[in-house]
Amino acid sequence: MTDEELIALTQAMVRTPSPTYEEGPLAELLVRELKSRLDEVWVDDAGNVLGILDGGRPGPTILFNGHMDHVDPGDMPDPYSGVLMDGARFGVDGQVIYGRxxxxxxxxxxxxxxxxxxxxxxxxxxxxxFTAVVQEEPAVGFGARAAVRNLVARGERPTVAIIGEATNGNVYLGHRGRLEFEVTTFGRTAHASNPDRGINAVYLMAEFIRALPTLPLPEHSLAGRCSYAVTRITCSPGRLSVVPDRCDITLDVRYLPGETPDRPENDLRAILLRLEDELPGFRAGLRRTKDMPPFLTPPEHPAAQLLKAVAEEVAGRPVRFGTWRFGTDGTFIANEFGITTLGYGPGDEWFAHTPEEHLPVAQLLTARRVYAEFVRRAHQVA
Ligand SMILES: [Zn+2]
Incomplete structure (x- = not known):
């Protein structure tokens, strides 16, 4: 496959929309491309494209992983055009492929x-x-878990996985964990014309949200700082002239490698206890509803060192170890299957899910060589 053919393949893939749950047409395209290149390729029961290539000599088993699905383009102009354009408008030297x-x-x-x-x-x-999986964006690992499970069930024993999520040509070692909490405040209904008779649950929730900046946000040298964000708010009854007696929020909290989810949960509960003390009538509940744990491969791991050396050699520039801000399927591959998981991918994470999404062509061509060279040398470390 020439570099021109690689660019054309990327464009064809962008021109084949594959929002989450609708990955089928892209899976077909990939199977067509891979049929003559892998020993075996098939679509599994989850809809993932899986493939196997034997190198001809004994050595380690390396897993390539990426996801086929993507988020909605929103009001991004011509999201599936896949056109080549000058990267200057995005602050990038050289050409980029534009599109969701x-x-x-x-x-x-x-x-x-x-x-x-x-x-x-x-x-x-x-x-x-080779694994190109479905349903990464919902962040529950449906596709990735099924892919690795199906390969392991066939007797495959991957020892190192490379996730192709964007690292801007650097080597990423993991990311923070992601928790979701549902917080509810409880008040008392009253006629809205006579609000003092009731307790407005929205006002109680406002007190909780106002207290969130007092949360401790520990920091990790590689994974960065913890964070939180309110991602949903509703109240009930929420209609007609009624003071609401219930307000619910969803809180997204990122926590660090080495921490357990109990640390952020206890910090949140401490805020609720303090408010119960300080505010007469304050009543609230908190539930942890989701946990996508952190993962972090140590930078001194020989496979991490090799990937960094290969990336520097191919790109001809220094490459740094880092972590993603967001979560990836790597958490499931590393934590549930015990596979050493590393990240290397073209593109800048900053533009993920934005209307400016684009891919620098130079990074695309570099990535192809890094992936191949890492596999060629993996027997030295794995
Ligand atoms: Zn992604």
Whole structure:
């Protein structure tokens, strides 16, 4: 596969919309591309594209992973055009491929396909497992979990996984964990013309939200600082002239590698207890509803060191270790299957889910070489 063909493949993938739950047409395109390049390729019961390439010599089993789905384009202009344009408008030197999912993350998947093509020609020590999964964006790992489970059930034993989520050409080692809490305040209804007779649950919730900036936000040298965000607010009855007696919010909290979810939960409960003390009539409840744990591969791990060395050599520039701000399927691959998980992908995370989504072509071409070269040398470390 030439570099021109890799660019054309990425464009064709962007021109094949694949919002979450509608990945089928993109899966078909990938199977067509991979049929002659892998020993085996198939679509599993979850809708994932899975494939196997034997390198011809004994060695480690490396897993390539990326997701096929993407978020809605919103009001992004021409989201599925996949056109090549000058990157200057995005502050990028050289050409970029524009479009929804160009960098999150069809470019990485296309680069992995090209790397498969290169590896099939040269051979290598070990086995390569290719996974293009469904339903990453809902953040429950439905596709990724099924993909690894199905490969393991066939006797495959991956030891190192490379996630192609955007790292801007750097090597990422993991990310913070993500918790969701549902917080509810309870008041008392009254006629809205006579509000003092009731207790307005929205006002109680306002007190809680106002207290959130007092939350401790510990920091980790690689994973960064904890964060929180209110992502939903509703009240009930919420209609007619009634003071609401119930207000609910969803709170997204990011916590650090090495922490348990109990630390942020206890901090939140401490705020509720303080408000109960300070405000007569304050009543609230808190439930933890989701946990996507953090993961972090140590920078001194030989596979991490190798990926960094390969990335620097291919790009001809220094590459740093970092972590994603957002969550990835890596959490499931690392935590549930015990696979050493590393991140390397073209594109800048900053533009994920934005109307300016684009993929620098130079990074796409570099990624293909990094993926292939890492697999060729993996037997030295794994
Ligand atoms: Zn992504």
């Amino acid at each position: 999912a160009a960098m999150d993350m069809k470019g990485a998947l296309a680069a992995m396909v090209a790397a498969v093509d290169d590896l099939r020609r040269t051979g290598f020590a070990g086995r390569l497992l």
